[in-house]
Amino acid sequence: MDLTFIVAxxxxxxxxxxxxxxxxxTANAMATPIATGAIKPKxxxxxxxxxxxxxxxxxxxxxxxxxGGLIREGEGGIQITPLxxxxxxxGAIVWNMITWLLGLPSSSSHALFGGLIGAAIVGAxxxxxxxxxxxxxxxxxxxxxxxxxxxxxxxxxxxxxxxxKRDESASSPKRGGFRYGQIFxxxxxxxxxxxxxxxKTMGVITLVxxxxxxxxxxxxxxxxxxxxxxxxxxxxxxxxxxxxIRTMGSGLTEVKPAQGFSAESSTASAILASSHLGFAxxxxxxxxxxVIGSGLGRKGAKVRWDTAGRIGIGWLLTLPAAGAIGALAxxxxxxxxxxxxxxxxxxxxxxxxxxxxxxxxxxxxxxAISDVDQAGEIVKIKRKKKRKATAKKRSKQQAELSxxxxxxxxxxxxxxxxxxxxxxxxxxxxx
Amino acid sequence: MNIDWLAFLIVAVATLVSALFVxxxxxxxxxxxxxxxxxxxxxxxxxxxxxxLSFAVAAVAVGYGIYLIVPAFH
Numbered sequence: 301m302d303l304t305f306i307v308a309x310x311x312x313x314x315x316x317x318x319x320x321x322x323x324x325x326t327a328n329a330m331a332t333p334i335a336t337g338a339i340k341p342k343x344x345x346x347x348x349x350x351x352x353x354x355x356x357x358x359x360x361x362x363x364x365x366x367x368g369g370l371i372r373e374g375e376g377g378i379q380i381t382p383l384x385x386x387x388x389x390x391g392a393i394v395w396n397m398i399t400w401l402l403g404l405p406s407s408s409s410h411a412l413f414g415g416l417i418g419a420a421i422v423g424a425x426x427x428x429x430x431x432x433x434x435x436x437x438x439x440x441x442x443x444x445x446x447x448x449x450x451x452x453x454x455x456x457x458x459x460x461x462x463x464x465k466r467d468e469s470a471s472s473p474k475r476g477g478f479r480y481g482q483i484f485x486x487x488x489x490x491x492x493x494x495x496x497x498x499x500k501t502m503g504v505i506t507l508v509x510x511x512x513x514x515x516x517x518x519x520x521x522x523x524x525x526x527x528x529x530x531x532x533x534x535x536x537x538x539x540x541x542x543x544x545i546r547t548m549g550s551g552l553t554e555v556k557p558a559q560g561f562s563a564e565s566s567t568a569s570a571i572l573a574s575s576h577l578g579f580a581x582x583x584x585x586x587x588x589x590x591v592i593g594s595g596l597g598r599k600g601a602k603v604r605w606d607t608a609g610r611i612g613i614g615w616l617l618t619l620p621a622a623g624a625i626g627a628l629a630x631x632x633x634x635x636x637x638x639x640x641x642x643x644x645x646x647x648x649x650x651x652x653x654x655x656x657x658x659x660x661x662x663x664x665x666x667x668a669i670s671d672v673d674q675a676g677e678i679v680k681i682k683r684k685k686k687r688k689a690t691a692k693k694r695s696k697q698q699a700e701l702s703x704x705x706x707x708x709x710x711x712x713x714x715x716x717x718x719x720x721x722x723x724x725x726x727x728x729x730x731x
Numbered sequence: 732m733n734i735d736w737l738a739f740l741i742v743a744v745a746t747l748v749s750a751l752f753v754x755x756x757x758x759x760x761x762x763x764x765x766x767x768x769x770x771x772x773x774x775x776x777x778x779x780x781x782x783x784l785s786f787a788v789a790a791v792a793v794g795y796g797i798y799l800i801v802p803a804f805h
Contacts, residue, residue: 358801436734448743455747456754463758466765474768477761481789485753488793495800561757566750572796573745581742 302637306382307512309644311505313389315532318501320396321408322352322536324544325497328405328567328587329489331548332560338482341540348490349538355494356502356530382508384419386640387633389504390647391415391626395618397654403543403551403663404614407582409500413438414622421623422630441574442615445581446589449570453590456562457597464558478557485564490537492571493583498533502526542663548588551607553595563587563594585615749796753789760785 329351330344339347392408392415399406413434420428464475502521509515515522521529549555555563567583567590574581588611595603629647632639763782767775798804 358803440734440739444739444743448739448746452743452747452750456750459751460754460758463755464762464765466762474765475761477764478757481757481761484790484793488796491797492800558758562750562754565753566746568793569750569753569796570742570746572800573749574742576800 303382303512306386306640307508307514309640310382310386310389310508313386313393314501314504314508315528317389317393317396317408317412317504318498318529318532319536319539320393320400321497321501322349322533323539323541324396324400324405324408324536325493325583326537326541327544327548328583329486329493329564331545331587332555332563332591333482333486334545335549335555336479336482336557336560338479338557338560339486341545344486345538345540347487348493349534351487351490352494352498352537353530353534355491355496356498356533357526358491358495359499379424380420380507380511381423382512383633383640384423384630385416385504385508385511387419387422387630387643388412388416388626390629390643391418391622391624394625394647394650395622397651398621399614399618400541400543401654401658402614403547404611405544405548405584405588406611406614406618407442407584408497409582410438410442410615410618411622412500412504414619415626417619418623418626418628419630422627422634438619441581442585445570445574445585446592448589449566449586450589450593450596452570453563453566453593454597456566457559457594460558460562461598475556475558478561481561482557482564485561485568488568489564489571489583489587492568492575494530494533496571496575496583498529501529501532505529540664543658546663547607547611548591551604552588552591552611553601553603555591555594556598556601559594559598559601562597563590566590566593749792753792756785756789756792760789 326345326348330339330348333339334341334344389412392411395406395411395414396408399411417429417434460478461475502525505525506515506519506521509522509525510517510519553559567587570581570586570590571583588608592603592608595601629643632643632646635642760782763778763785767778767782770778
């Protein structure tokens with residue numbers, strides 16, 4: 301089999317995976333600011349794309365050890381072949397497409413790990429995988445990441461509401477100020493995502509270049525690899541995973557600016573802290589945990605646990621499912637050149653099919669958070685109208701009253717006070 | 732199996748401290764801006780200045796976080 305052909309195919313596939321990773325994870329950074337109206341949907345994905353691009357160039361530390369010892373490599377272990385990586389990538393991409401179609405924010409890194417593990421098991425048997433590392437580097441963080449991020453987001457939301465709480469006499473709590481903060485906090489999440497996730501693809505491409513003998517072992521990613529990965533994830537981010545944005549932005553809980561800011565700060569902190577300390581938490585799991593935590597932290601906010609449960613099941617399935625698809629692809633690929641072609645064609649067919657299915661009920665920037673958005677607008681318009689209506693009514697009544705004679709001025713002021721109070725609480729609830 | 736529990740603990744504490752710090756300082760700024768709006772004319776600039784100081788503190792904390800993750804800066 302032509303090695304160059306396989307390597308080229310893997311590079312293309314890896315870049316496509318990077319693309320799916322981008323649009324799959326746009327939601328992590330931009331679902332909450334879109335939901336609160338801090339940033340317009342199209343601006344948000346453009347901003348996230350640029351920051352992912354920048355983030356990809358910031359650091360290449362993670363890329364140097366992408367498989368993270370999951371697969372026993374080198375002496376005493378197995379030889380990772382380009383074919384294995386090829387099959388693993390097919391597993392990861394197909395699973396990413398399935399979860400996108402279902403609108404589930406699942407971890408792209410788990411899909412990648414799962415696919416590679418599945419392909420490695422088929423290629424070299426069950427002893428190819430270091431299960432201890434799987435538990436300590438993949439499974440345990442998968443449980444702890446959302447718990448840590450959720451707890452922190454819960455506390456941060458409490459803090460945000462406590463610190464901005466004002467007396468009844470104050471004109472308003474003015475928590476809308478958090479909306480501007482969200483622009484920065486969500487940008488930070490996008491940047492963190494770029495430094496984290498683009499590198500995984502850089503690592504895969506470098507791995508296959510080394511395995512194919514095109515690059516010396518132990519060297520970092522080449523510049524063209526960094527550049528193309530950065531571009532792929534940025535373009536993917538820009539195309540926007542609106543289905544997942546819908547789930548994250550309004551499916552889990554309704555997000556207010558103060559909550560959004562707290563959730564994004566927690567997400568960014570968790571990702572940056574963990575990547576700085578050398579182990580990768582899944583961006584998706586951290587972000588989902590934060591959104592749920594911030595929902596629990598605001599009084600009166602409801603968390604939709606059925607959606608959360610659906611997401612949880614998606615997480616449980618990601619590793620084995622991507623692994624199974626990767627294993628299947630590896631089995632077929634072992635037939636030789638024919639197998640590789642079958643894999644490529646079947647993979648393309650599945651992706652094309654899902655794209656066609658997705659067209660049936662399209663979710664785009666215009667309707668991703670439409671429910672929340674429209675609800676918010678309707679409420680605002682109504683409130684304005686109501687206010688005008690009550691003002692009109694009041695002046696009419698006043699006119700009638702004054703026509704009747706200078707009757708109970710006290711009652712009138714009391715009524716005005718009551719309406720004012722009512723509007724005050726209304727506004728507070730809206731914020 | 733070798734599980735690095737200490738690393739998880741460090742990540743948890745670092746996340747908690749940094750997120751609460753950023754949210755706390757930004758939230759203080761939001762509150763001070765609201766206070767400034769209600770304050771008498773003479774004291775308004777002082778509150779507003781403090782509010783912007785709080786925002787600046789939050790921004791510096793974020794900048795430090797970015798500084799930490801970029802190896803090129805070290």
